[in-house]
Amino acid sequence: MAPSLPPLSQVLDLLPDAVCIVDEHGQLLFVNVAFERLLGYAATEVHGRLLFDFIHPDDRDATLRQARALMEGGGERHFRNRYLHRQGHAVDLLWSAHWLPEQRLRIGVAREIGELQRAERELEHHANHDPLTGLANRRRLELALRNALAEAAESSGQVSLLYVDLAGFKQVNDRDGHEAGDRVLCEVAKRLQQGVRQIDLVARIGGDEFVVLLPGCDAGHARGMAQQLCQQLRVPCALRDGPLRMDASIGIATFPADGRTPDALLAHADKAMYASRGCR
Known part of the structure; x- marks a missing residue:
């Protein structure tokens, strides 16, 4: 006697990913066991409800556009969005979706990607920030500077840069060690961030060299900002x-x-820093 295949629903319940089937209006017709594991709702609680009711409010419009595009023969078959768990927290999901025009049904398979999202954010942070001070690094500065210059060129605005070099920092490392030098750099980073506007960007681009990006700031205001930062940096830093x-x-x-250009502005600010007498 030939073996008989189990019902398809039993097979789908073995999958680690959530499977949903909805009609053309988004009404839920089927969910597997993994749906409850991911979002906390049993199949009996969601049958007949709209799938969009479970989507994070901030992602509903984009998801609706994706669904419409998919049903019209376009859109992306793979996309990300957030759903709301029964307990209220957001769940990051990666979807693979398919439209069956003859049956007028959408089939979606979702995988929870919270750990992946966190890993991606961590990698992005490491790629764009200085590991010691947490400030933006040269890569992020250059990107932000290009964007600021593009906006300024379009609006006939101005952008200023402050190139900051600490005086006597080598002596701190030689006298007190690199641990003390690291504490000084972190303190400088903190003071620079506290002394600028929310729209400004502070970056560490070298050992004791920092750059402050001031969007929409003319030369006069930049000079005032430089004087203000110098005063904040003069406050003694406690060392052992x-x-x-x-x-x-x-x-x-x-x-x-x-x-x-970014290179031209950075070069000019660097040259001006060497030519200056500093704030001393």
């Missing part, structure tokens, strides 16, 4: 062998007067 009075040299460059 006693307080350290920090100082800095700051060079200023402003778009479009001092350059129209």
Whole structure:
């Protein structure tokens, strides 16, 4: 006697991913056991309800557009969105969807990707931030600077850069060790961030070199900001062998007067920093 196949629903219940079948209006006709495991709702609780009722409010419009595009023969078969768990927290899902025009049904298979999302965010953070201070690194600065220059060129606005170099930092490392030097760099990073606007970007691009990006800021305001930051950096920094009075040299460059490209502005600000007498 030939073996008989089990009902398809039993097979689908073995899958680790959630499987949903909805009609053309988005009404749920079938969900497997994994749906309850991911979102906390049993099949009997969701049958007949709209799938969109379970989607995170911020993702509903985009998901509806995806569904419509899929049913019209376009859209993306794989997309991400967030659903709301029965307990109220968001669940990140990766969907693979298919439209059956003859049956007027959509089939979707969803996988929980919270760990993947966190890993991606962590990798992105490491790629764009200085590991010691948490500030933006050169890569992120260059990207932000390109965007700021593009916006300024379109609106006939201005952008300024402050190139900050600490005075006597090598002596701190030589006298107190690299651990003390790291504490100084972190303190400098903290003071620079506290001294700028929310729209500004502070980046560490070298050992003791920092750059402050000031979108929409002209040369006059940039000079005022440089003086203010110098005053904040002069406040002694507590070290094991006693307080350290920090100082800095700051060079200023402003778009479009001092350059129209990221490289040109950075070079001008670097040169101005070396030419300056600092804030001493």
